[in-house]
Amino acid sequence: MAIKLSNTTLKTLETRGKTYEVYDSKTTGFFIRVYASGKKAYMVEYARKRKETLGRVGIMTLEAARNAAINLIQIAKANGGTIPKSQPNEGQTTLKRFIDEHYEVWMTQHRKNHAKDLSTLKSAFVDLMDIELCKITHKQVDDLRTGWLRSGNKPATVNRKTTALKGLFARAIQWSLITLSPIAKMGDLTVDENKNPRYLSADEESRLYAQLDARESRLRTERASANAWRMQRAIPILADLDQAPFADHLKPMVITLLKTGMRRGELFNLKWKDVYLTDGYLSATDTKNGKSRHIPLHPALQNTLKAWNDGPVPENYVFPGRDGSRMTDVKSAFNKVIQDSKIVDFRLHDLRHTFASNLVMRGVPLNTVRQLLGHKDIKMTLRYAHLSKDNLASAIGLL
CATH class of the missing domain: 1.10.443.10 (Intergrase catalytic core)
Structure with a gap:
């Protein structure tokens, strides 16, 4: 389906039971992907069956996304249908890219508490977002845990954040994007399960x-x-x-x-x-x-x-x-x-x-x-x- 994308039409794109795409009639190759979760992303098909995420609707403007799409299409045409890696992290699977392009879509379809877990990942591990998955280390995550404890997080809260990242790495291994999880052997912090719960007298x-x-x-x-x-x-x-x-x-x-x-x-x-x-x-x-x-x-x-x-x-x-x-x-x-x-x-x-x-x-x-x-x-x-x-x-x- 192709329509002229505008700020008005963006608001009319409804969430359905499954992910779908709406192409722009003004710029060939430029389209919106509407996920079942309600998230909308600007996308570009810069060559046959080669697509790239440009940004999130609501964060990136429509004009900026359309210009970025045109730019990538022109670069791809000049390079035989490919986009050369001009920056160290461009085209590499960083933590952020893995979440945005792969993990979030999968979580939305397979995990009931996907919204909470995704929010935890994006807020707790913001310092790791631009690092490649295969280069994140055990110590980097351990340093984050230490910082959380110092800031007042309870051990149970720290454990929940770490568990969310462990699940992400496990999925990346299953998809053959990495071979090992840097925190596979990271144990949970001790939590007093028998602590008396607070209740009303x-x-x-x-x-x-x-x-x-x-x-x-x-x-x-x-x-x-x-x-x-x-x-x-x-x-x-x-x-x-x-x-x-x-x-x-x-x-x-x-x-x-x-x-x-x-x-x-x-x-x-x-x-x-x-x-x-x-x-x-x-x-x-x-x-x-x-x-x-x-x-x-x-x-x-x-x-x-x-x-x-x-x-x-x-x-x-x-x-x-x-x-x-x-x-x-x-x-x-x-x-x-x-x-x-x-x-x-x-x-x-x-x-x-x-x-x-x-x-x-x-x-x-x-x-x-x-x-x-x-x-x-x-x-x-x-x-x-x-x-x-x-x-x-x-x-x-x-x-």
Whole structure:
């Protein structure tokens, strides 16, 4: 397909289920590649079946990309259909080039968490981007790890970054671009897996709910004031929050996390088709380990979800972002409520720990907790074992 590419037509190129290309009718050989991930790249076919990436749409301008395409086509014509290497790294497989031209496309199609892993690679290893894959050394990566630790990164965070790079090198070996990984023998930093997880005490949980209610009241008051201002100026008013069961998404989201132990990503991916209000359970389908799990609905959560959306559309997100798209973050709103609750050292993920801790402290077997949390290995669940005081006391009583 060939159309005249312009800044306007670039915005109309929709993401499809697979990668496709749109050629420019103005400049022969110049085209846009639209990946299934939504990424768009300027490309040029400077000779038969010989293509080159020019840059990313949104970073490089259309005019600059078209001029670069014309320049490469002219160079190729003058050199028998090839582009001579005029710079040391030109044409060589640097880390950046490998990611942009090979690994990102593969990750998008084969890895569920591709966006997060690719972001990690591009931000954590920016100092290595212009180095050839085969010339990156063990010490260079080790120096980066040391710097991360000095800047305050936790060992678990450092390990995740290193693991992302190990996966990249493994793929490059499989594609015969390199023969050895410089960090194949790099061990993980020691992480205390048994460190007591942070969870809400009964008092903290009570304060959290109180601040969520206070926030609801404040949002309703602010909306009423805004609508009064609009009415005076004949401006269309906004929805009346006094008629809504919740002022916005935050309170029902927190209740969902506290009563299911879902991960943040699982919550953001949750759609109404996965919620079975009549049968009393929901399905976490887009999970970290790739295995779906069913979570019974606590009565409070069941009532919350019924009130949150009356007559839900199956394909819609339960907690949508703007324009119905997938929500990506609630950190600012949540952290403000935590601060107002005078709760310290507590993250959104710790609501998951609170769910698990409350179950264990009420005598629920660890394997049942493991199933509800979706842990592959019970070793992760054993972090909560110390909370089961009654079970430990009963064991000592058998002596």
